[in-house]
Amino acid sequence: MPDYLREEILLHPENRKFPPFDLSRLLGTVFEPTKDCRVCILIDFDEPAELIQNFAFLDQPGFPVQKNAYEHFYLGLKNGVMEKLQMTGGEMYAYRCTYGSNLDLEDDVWDTDGNHLSLDADIYSKYDLVLCISTFSATAPLTAKCKEFNFRGATLHGLNDIILNSGLAVDYHRVSEDAEKIRLALTKADSIEIDFELEDGRVLTAWLGLGGQEAQKSHGLCNGSKPDIANLPAGEVYFVPTDARGQFPMKYEDGTLGVLEVEDRCIVHSTLIEGNQATIDAHNARLQDDPMTGTLGELGFGTQVLPVSGADIQDEKVLGTCHLATGRDDHLGGDILPDMFKRHENSTHDDILFAPHKTPNFNISQVRMIRGEQKEILIENFRPSRFVMDALAAGH
Template identity: 85%
Template sequence: MPTASLPSYLAEDILLHPEKREFPPFDLVRLLGTVFKPTQGCRVCILTDFDEPAELIKDFNFLQQEGFPVQKKAHEAFYLGLRNGGLEKLGMSGGEMLAYKCTHGSNLDLEDEVWDTDGRQLSLEADIYPHYDLILCISTFSATAPLTAKCKVHGFRGATLHGVNDIILGSGLAVDYQEVSTDAEKMRLAMTGADEVEIDFELEDGRVITAWLGLGGQEAQKSHGLCQGEKPDIANLPAGEVYFVPRDARGHFPMKYEDGTLGVLTVENRNIIKSELIEGNQATIDAHNARLQDDPMTGTLGELGFGTQVLPVSYADIQDEKVLGTCHLATGRDDHLGGDIVPDMFKKHENSTHDDILFAPHKTPNFNIRQVRMKRGDQDEILIENFRPARYLMDALATQNDV
């Protein structure tokens, strides 16, 4: 592995033990100043979510209640950070915190009603989107897809930071996003134009199953954390990912459900058509199969992503899917990624989610990614082996090219 010209955070011992990587203290001014340059003259607000937003956001009542860890981090690290000098240092105004009704689904469209800390009901469409330059959405469920659509209409920039916790604040949001962007671009260049990717999964019983994804030579995209300039855009933070929108897919891949049940999914023509039990609860498998039968769009693969950062496990997919050596698939809407799957294509609104399926040692210890291979024209490359970046990717990260 060519470590001589690699940054210290990509050294062999850090790759093996990412928890040993040292990070500077979280600095909100540095984070926002880097991600959103320029910030001078921008009006900013913070959005968060509750089941009962009118009651809980008024006078910050949620601070007196048990639970709401993400919302409390939003208040502590972002609201107070802006109010206690951050706005002045960044040359920004505003800093209000508002709440909308929790969607209970990843990337579902938001209801229009929103409430401020005085208890007033406002409209996202009329009172928020047109009147803020920067919107920070720190929520339970991701709002990247709906905010990406709205920013193109109203012209704002922003970031989605769902699931924020102390580990994320101290690592994935403490990094230098210029470096993150540079590394993401190096990996993007190493993969862009890929015709196909194959992923071999090794199960506990020794079986190896393979998923094939047809990419059609498309240009790879990156989630790199920078949302600079005046162009409307939404950054997903923590960032650090190279991704594709699959044009075709077939084969099999394993899935670990929320209750721990393990299944093997069969894919044909880009769609998951069935799940079969490996171990656990057959009822969980039956429920998934029933959902696939009722609304087949819920099984359509909308993303293939690769992490680009060396970060500790946070036990929140928003960070853990950005870890170098991991990859993930996603089902459902992908319009925010430039894909063709939009909410209107689903039978029910609540089904129009974008759901990541992360393959990582801590998340899926019951199976291994034995190998990920890329074909690009006459070029065949190994990208990942045993949840570690292969030589090809490490060579790409070691390049000194101006990217």
């Protein structure tokens, strides 16, 4: 793609044209399934036994993610995709909702006849490909399970129509190529500095030590024989911080804004900017009760040009955005494990996305990479820098 056209699309990502969603193309590209590869779909409910039996959830209001899983994946597999890709299976199962990002799944699972089964004994050990289309992300627990039971799969939580028609309609060979170009541009960075400009004019700076580690990528291709889980839509480069300090703003779910203080890689305190003081107090109480909940486990950068979907699973993959995450990072090669938390329900991996639509109350004025004597600007005002654009343009 010519550089001028890339920049025009960056300014107006809504103008990017996508081909129609094609399940056979998606699965064929991402997995390259071999003959007789056995595939299944996992979805989640508060009451899975009742709602999955005879697909009862289809006659109930709500459940948009699960209905998308049925319409676009289950029916797609049954109506020609399995035959085209020479796969078998295609069954759908339901497990109990975890109520938290990347929390471990209970072993209980139910089939569409209402039979009570075991994820370990009846799913992970019997299928080659597991597609988890759920309310909350299951990437971390499935990454651990795939290594134990030798399967591959994908997590597609929060699936909606925008994601289907953009983030899952792209050419994942190209997504992988672009992610690798940015990965090579950032790998072995010593540190990253992020400047956040608040509405009152203050500038907060967060410093993240990376220790010269190899950058990693979430690029969507999961087509080897090695057990692996793709997080779809894909398209990011990420690090596991070894250290962090400074401050960064936080927009809570209720709209409350706070300033988070970071020491020794951990969020230690939140201070109210505006909104509900009780929200800040609750966060501080959680940090005091279980300090591991404030540990920074990821720094990620989006690598794709995509429209805003309203779901972080896609929106954190948008070029010009970055995100931090707290909590477990074992699925990323980090050292924060679920059993290190005081309570099971705290052992989540929670992304904090910085993007214009998500955090309009503050701007990322600049992101800088330091690598030895080299210092490069990566993002300015939520736009990729010339350094990043040149990396993407290489080879075109």
